[in-house]
Amino acid sequence: MSTVTLDISPVGRVEGDLDVRVDIKDGVVVDAWTHAELFRGLEVILRDKDAQAGLVVTPRACGICGASHLTCAAWALDTAWGTTLPRNAILARNIGQLTESLQSLPRHHYGLFMIDYTNKAYKNSRYYDEAVRRWAPYTGKHYEIGVTISGRPVEIYALFGGQWPHSSYMVPGGVMCSPTLTDVTRAWSILEHFRRNWIEPVWLGCSLERYEEIRSYDDLMAWLDEKPEHANSDLGMFWRMSEDIGLDGYGAGPERFISWGYLPHEDRYQNPTIEGRAAALISRGGIYDAAADRHFPALQAGVREDVARAWYEEPGGLHPLERLTQPTADNRTDYDGRYTWAVAVRDAEHGRLEAGALARNLVLAQPGADPWQLSDSLIYDMFRKMGGASVALRQFARMHEIPKIYREIERILRELRLQDPWYIKPTEQDGVGWGATEAIRGALCHWIDVKDGKIRNYQIVAPTTWNVGPRDNGGIRGPIETALIGTPIADVNDPVEVGHVCRSYDSCLVCTVHAHDARSGKELARFRTA
Amino acid sequence: MANLLWLQGGACSGNTMSFLNAEEPSVCDLVTDFGINILWHPSLGMELGDDLRRLLNRVIAGEIALDILVFEGTVICAPNGTGQWNRFAGRPMKEWVAELTRVANNVVAVGDCATWGGIPAMAPNPSESVGLQFLKREQGGFLGKDFRAKSGFPVINIPGCPAHPDWISQIVVAVATGRGGELALDEMQRPKTFFTSFTQTGCTRNMHFSYKVSATEFGQRKGCLFYDLGCRGPMTRSPCNRILWNRQSSKTRAGMPCLGCTEPEFPFFDLMPGTVFRTQTVMGVPRSMPTGVDKIGYIKLTTAAKAAAPRWVEDDIFV
Numbered sequence: 128m129s130t131v132t133l134d135i136s137p138v139g140r141v142e143g144d145l146d147v148r149v150d151i152k153d154g155v156v157v158d159a160w161t162h163a164e165l166f167r168g169l170e171v172i173l174r175d176k177d178a179q180a181g182l183v184v185t186p187r188a189c190g191i192c193g194a195s196h197l198t199c200a201a202w203a204l205d206t207a208w209g210t211t212l213p214r215n216a217i218l219a220r221n222i223g224q225l226t227e228s229l230q231s232l233p234r235h236h237y238g239l240f241m242i243d244y245t246n247k248a249y250k251n252s253r254y255y256d257e258a259v260r261r262w263a264p265y266t267g268k269h270y271e272i273g274v275t276i277s278g279r280p281v282e283i284y285a286l287f288g289g290q291w292p293h294s295s296y297m298v299p300g301g302v303m304c305s306p307t308l309t310d311v312t313r314a315w316s317i318l319e320h321f322r323r324n325w326i327e328p329v330w331l332g333c334s335l336e337r338y339e340e341i342r343s344y345d346d347l348m349a350w351l352d353e354k355p356e357h358a359n360s361d362l363g364m365f366w367r368m369s370e371d372i373g374l375d376g377y378g379a380g381p382e383r384f385i386s387w388g389y390l391p392h393e394d395r396y397q398n399p400t401i402e403g404r405a406a407a408l409i410s411r412g413g414i415y416d417a418a419a420d421r422h423f424p425a426l427q428a429g430v431r432e433d434v435a436r437a438w439y440e441e442p443g444g445l446h447p448l449e450r451l452t453q454p455t456a457d458n459r460t461d462y463d464g465r466y467t468w469a470v471a472v473r474d475a476e477h478g479r480l481e482a483g484a485l486a487r488n489l490v491l492a493q494p495g496a497d498p499w500q501l502s503d504s505l506i507y508d509m510f511r512k513m514g515g516a517s518v519a520l521r522q523f524a525r526m527h528e529i530p531k532i533y534r535e536i537e538r539i540l541r542e543l544r545l546q547d548p549w550y551i552k553p554t555e556q557d558g559v560g561w562g563a564t565e566a567i568r569g570a571l572c573h574w575i576d577v578k579d580g581k582i583r584n585y586q587i588v589a590p591t592t593w594n595v596g597p598r599d600n601g602g603i604r605g606p607i608e609t610a611l612i613g614t615p616i617a618d619v620n621d622p623v624e625v626g627h628v629c630r631s632y633d634s635c636l637v638c639t640v641h642a643h644d645a646r647s648g649k650e651l652a653r654f655r656t657a
Numbered sequence: 658m659a660n661l662l663w664l665q666g667g668a669c670s671g672n673t674m675s676f677l678n679a680e681e682p683s684v685c686d687l688v689t690d691f692g693i694n695i696l697w698h699p700s701l702g703m704e705l706g707d708d709l710r711r712l713l714n715r716v717i718a719g720e721i722a723l724d725i726l727v728f729e730g731t732v733i734c735a736p737n738g739t740g741q742w743n744r745f746a747g748r749p750m751k752e753w754v755a756e757l758t759r760v761a762n763n764v765v766a767v768g769d770c771a772t773w774g775g776i777p778a779m780a781p782n783p784s785e786s787v788g789l790q791f792l793k794r795e796q797g798g799f800l801g802k803d804f805r806a807k808s809g810f811p812v813i814n815i816p817g818c819p820a821h822p823d824w825i826s827q828i829v830v831a832v833a834t835g836r837g838g839e840l841a842l843d844e845m846q847r848p849k850t851f852f853t854s855f856t857q858t859g860c861t862r863n864m865h866f867s868y869k870v871s872a873t874e875f876g877q878r879k880g881c882l883f884y885d886l887g888c889r890g891p892m893t894r895s896p897c898n899r900i901l902w903n904r905q906s907s908k909t910r911a912g913m914p915c916l917g918c919t920e921p922e923f924p925f926f927d928l929m930p931g932t933v934f935r936t937q938t939v940m941g942v943p944r945s946m947p948t949g950v951d952k953i954g955y956i957k958l959t960t961a962a963k964a965a966a967p968r969w970v971e972d973d974i975f976v
Contacts, residue, residue, distance in 0.1 A: 135706040136747045139699060143670065144745055166735070166742040167667045168783035172776065180928040183916065187776050190671020190819060216876075234677060238701055246703075264703060265688040265695070275685060278678035282903045289911035290902035291678070292671045293819055296913050298934070303875040303912040307976060313905070458741055468742075550876030581930045626705055635670075 130157065131619055136164075138629050140239045143636025145595065147625055148462060151616050156625075159604070159611035161595050162460065162467035163636050173585040178555060178577045179204065181585055182295045185573065188587065191635055193292040194227035194284065195566035196587075199573040201297035202391075205399045207560025207577050208299050210553040214393035216301030218539045219287050219549065221390050222314075225539070227291065228567040229280035229532050233325065235567075236526060237262065237273030240630050244368055246623045254368040261361070269329060269361055276325045283314045283536070301550030308545060315540055318533070326529060332360030339530050342505055344512045362526065369519035373615070378518035378628040380610035381479050384486035385425050385593065387563035387570045388412025390535065392499060393542065401427065401561045409535070410501045410565065413490040414477050417515065422493035423477065427561050427572060430588060433471040436464070436597040443471075443600035447586040448559070448574050471599035472592050481606040482569030482593040483632060484525035485516060501531060516610075521631040525567070555580060566590055568633040591635045607632055659724035659833040662716065662757070663698040666743055666750050667777045667786050668730025671819040672768040673700050678903060679822035687826060691833050696721065710746045717756045725832055726761035727825075728754065731770040731777045731786030732799040742784055751799065754789075758800060762807045763832055764789065765815060767825055772814040773921040774798075780927050790814070790846065794921040808837060814846040818918040823900050824851050845921070847894070855948070856915045857890035859898030860907070861975070866891070868966035869959045875912060878973035882914040883943075887936045889917035889925065891947035 129152075136146040144165050150158040169188050173180055181200040186193035198220055205212065241262040249255050261269040281291035287304050288294035296303045322335060331338050333356060341347050347366075350357050357363050369375060388408040391399070396407035405412060405424065414423040432450060433443035438458045441450070460466050473479050480486070485506065492507030506524045513520060557579065563572035569590025576584040596605040604612075607629060614624050665673070677684060684701075687693040697704060697712060704712060715721045732751050733743035740749030758764050766789045769775030773793055777786040788798045790812040796802040798812075805811055815824050828848060831837055841849045857863065865872075865881040872880030882888035890898075890909055897907045897915070909915055914934060917923050925945075926932035937944040942952055950958070 134747075137699070137705065137709070137745060139702055139705045139709065143665075143668075144699075144743070146744075164744040165667065166733070166784055167731075167777045167786070169776070171781065171783045172779050175930075176928040177930045177933040179933040180924075183924055183928060183933065184776055187669050187671065187818060190669040190674045193669075193671065238677070242703060264701060265685050271683070271685040271689075274677065275680060275683045278680065278903070281678060282905050285901075285903035285905040285911070287911065289906050289908035289913045290897075292674050293918075294908060294911075294913060295916075296908075296911060298875060301876060305876045305878050305912060305975065457736070548876060550874065552874050621708070622706070 133619055133622060135622060135625060138626055140626070140630060145629060145634055145636050147611070147629065149611060149616070149622070149625060151619065154615055154617070156611050156614040156616060159608045160462050160466055160597065161469075161605060161607050162597070163469040163595060165636060166468050170585050170587065173582050176582050178575075178580055178582060179298070180582060181573065181575060182298060185587065186293050186295060189589070189635060190292045191231065192227065192566040192568065192571065194223045194288070194294075195564050195571050196573070197295060197297050198224050198564040199562035199571055201299060202399060202562030202564075203560040203573045203575045204299040204562070205560070206401050206562065207558040207575055208553050208556050209558070210300045210399065211551050212301050212397050212399065213548040213551055214397065215543055215547050215549045217391055217393040217396060218542055219302045219304060219306070220297050222536060222539045223284055223288055223297065224389065224564055225532050225536050226280040226284040228528070229321070229536070230277050230291075231567040232526060232529055233273040234277035235633055236522070237270045238277075240522060241365070242270070243623055243626055243630070244372070246621070248617060248621060248623050249372050252368060252371050254364060254371055257364065258368060261364070272325060272329055276321060279317055279321045282317050286310045286314055298550070300553040301548070303550070305549050306543065306545065311540055311543060311545070318536055318540075322533065326533070330361050330526075330529070332356035332363060335530055335533065342508075344509045347505070347509070366519070366523065369522075374519040374627060375513065375517045377614045377624070378521065378610045378631055379516045379613070380481045381606045382417040382515060383477055383480050384415045384417075384489050385474065385480040385482055385570050386412045386487040386490040386565060387425055387572055388490070389563070389565040404563065409499065410487070410531075411491065411493065411496065413493055414474065414480065415486070415489040415493070416477060417510070422490065425570075427563070427574075429475040431473050431475050433473065433599040435600040437467050437470050438465050439470070447588060448576060448584060467597045469592060469596050471596040471605060472588055473599055479596075479599065479603055479606060479609075480593055482590040483521065484528055484567065484569070485521045486569060487565055488524045488527065503531065518627045518631040525633065528567075568635055569593065589635070591632075594632045595634055595636065607634070658692040658694060660694045660696050660722050661725040661727060661829065662696045662723055663727040663729065664745070664750070664753065664757075665699050666728065666730035666754070666771070667733045667784055668768070668770055670700065670729070672729045672825070673698070675819040676767075676822045676825050679826050680904070682826055682830065687829065691830055693829060693833055696723075713746065713753065713757070717760060719760060723757065723761045725763045725765060725829060726757055727765045727767055728771045728789055729767050731774055731784070731788065733777075733784045733786055735783065735785035738785070754799065758804070758806070760807070763810060763813065763837060764806045765813045765828060766790070767815045767820045769816050769818040769918060769923060772816040773923075775818060776924060779924060791921060810837075810840070810842070811846050813840065813842065813848065816847060816919045816921075817895065818923060821897070821900060821902065824848070851896050852894040852919065854894070854896055854899060855891060856893040856895045856897045856909065858896070860890055860909045861898075862909060865970065867962060868970045869962040870966065870970045872912070877912075878975040879970070882909060882912070883936065885936050886914045887932075887934050888914035889945065890915040892945055893917040893920055895919040
């Protein structure tokens, strides 16, 4: 059978514009190209602006992960300026990051991911009628519950930051807010509402405590069989139907993963430095290589960007802070040449890496956690026993973060000391800074170079930059391109399977849009790209 | 029953995320209770690829009525006016916008990017971004100042970075329930019902403003953010302290200075060095005055306020 080439523009429901080309042979994807088709040039805009301009501009890089960008922007300035932070400020930043992530879990799951299970392609599944009843867009019973309740966690964000999305309440030296006891008690009540109205009755069909007893793949299977309430919960139905329609069988990806880790501990990062970050994190970072079954440290100094297949003409392999961008004058699509605004990010030692909740969970399984640090090996156990990654496991890894996020928000609400300071006024100075976090969709970081009180260079590498990049200078495919290979396509007129793979990465093209420093001036900036 | 199509240009999806925070009505209520038929939305729509292109082409051909076109994000014209730097469904987004606005009964621009150009249009505007009918304060934008939708309205501007979900959904409900004709727009084409009062209207720091008690740095439990920290609440039209954010708070209530994000000049002073979170002054008097107040009036007012201030204003009150 001959090869069919399919151009899908847009894939949709991935936040931003993602286009995909796939070659299909005998009903299976044999090659794939992912391309980003939007350029805004925020890093060009930041050049020569106030050192703090990133606090205003970068949350607007992405309306979905704005708190994550703000977190990176603030920590980058803290490391550049050498600030000191009060412990309350670290906790108040972390609660912003966590509530944004908690919001995103049901919003992405119901709004962007599960509605594909109601696609007519699955009408022969025994779960189909129930899937439509629960998850059909707008009218599905649980779609409505899940999408509506996704707004509650960011009400907590608003108590600390004023509004979500697009607050700038994290600033070098701390935070702008000074919450009161009623803010804290209200936050508790909202968190409790979220648990009693969605996590337990709809998502789990059991208590959070019962779910937290699940430590292994076998535990999860036993939990599914234990009670009808478990099997018929949205988690139970998601897992059973995913197996039924084969989503545990494709979408593997590069099998090498990166997480920057996140949540600096309030007593361990009050004098933030780039080098001191990794040891201060509650949720540890790292690189996991599945073939070797080994964990390695994740180092910002190891990040490299290749551009041979993106719309730039320059040498590859530069660290983001070293890049001198030479974009091509036009952006015609050439699948044998340049075909995207996204650059190919890789680690100097470990190559192309997948970012996201699956990566975060696999990294968390590394041994050696201190008692104050998170440790969790359920996803790692499933990954090993199921023979690697898949659409279903990647999506489950994301939703498995619910208890970890929930418990950390609870801990923060207990730890805030209302009479203590929230901000220590810093002294501005020149320097290079780096701030990182884990957005819900994966590893995010910002570099800043401040010279004469203004921004000389500002760089963002977003989780989707890792995942949706094109082939690198060595011809190695990007993670989603790799994950698409082997995907079965039942109907070339409705390639829902391509959507499953892309959406399991929770891709966000809006913040992949990535432009770079142009030390040679404005002429270059005219062609600045993603 | 009203057909709604929502598209994004040079956008961050922030207005979509804000819109999804709505309750009363939630996005689901809009569909089930108010008969809004969402033809497609980039974060929510079922269709992909060719199916979507067919849908859009049927709308353009007049086979499907388009009651409300919502646009989020800038119209990207780079490079050199071609719009190739933002392609969507196989062609420049600006071509889709040109054709869809011709058949739409109402065109709604949500957020600063779609209204005024917003952050992408900030100098040096590398993506050649414009708003639908404005670029900053200048009328025209992508569609030209004479553009009128089939309803007779120009582009309805709902600015803000992002726009509040209620500002969006209440306009949509007004149109869907046949009250669209009662919309009154100001000279910036913003619905007057939202953009006549000020961000300061309802701010919890108004007493501190009146007595000229300043929050001199972040994290304090008293004081107005206008005098030192660059707050634009007294000269920004928005209902941020009348219709609260996420049902809980607002930036100024939480201690963050208003950035003036519903006004076309946002981000103010192009974020040049020294302008971020810092009140710009000339000889000790703010460069941007509360709307309608002149320099002499300001000096009289603040001198009298200082003199009349009761002793408690120096105490922490947000405890």
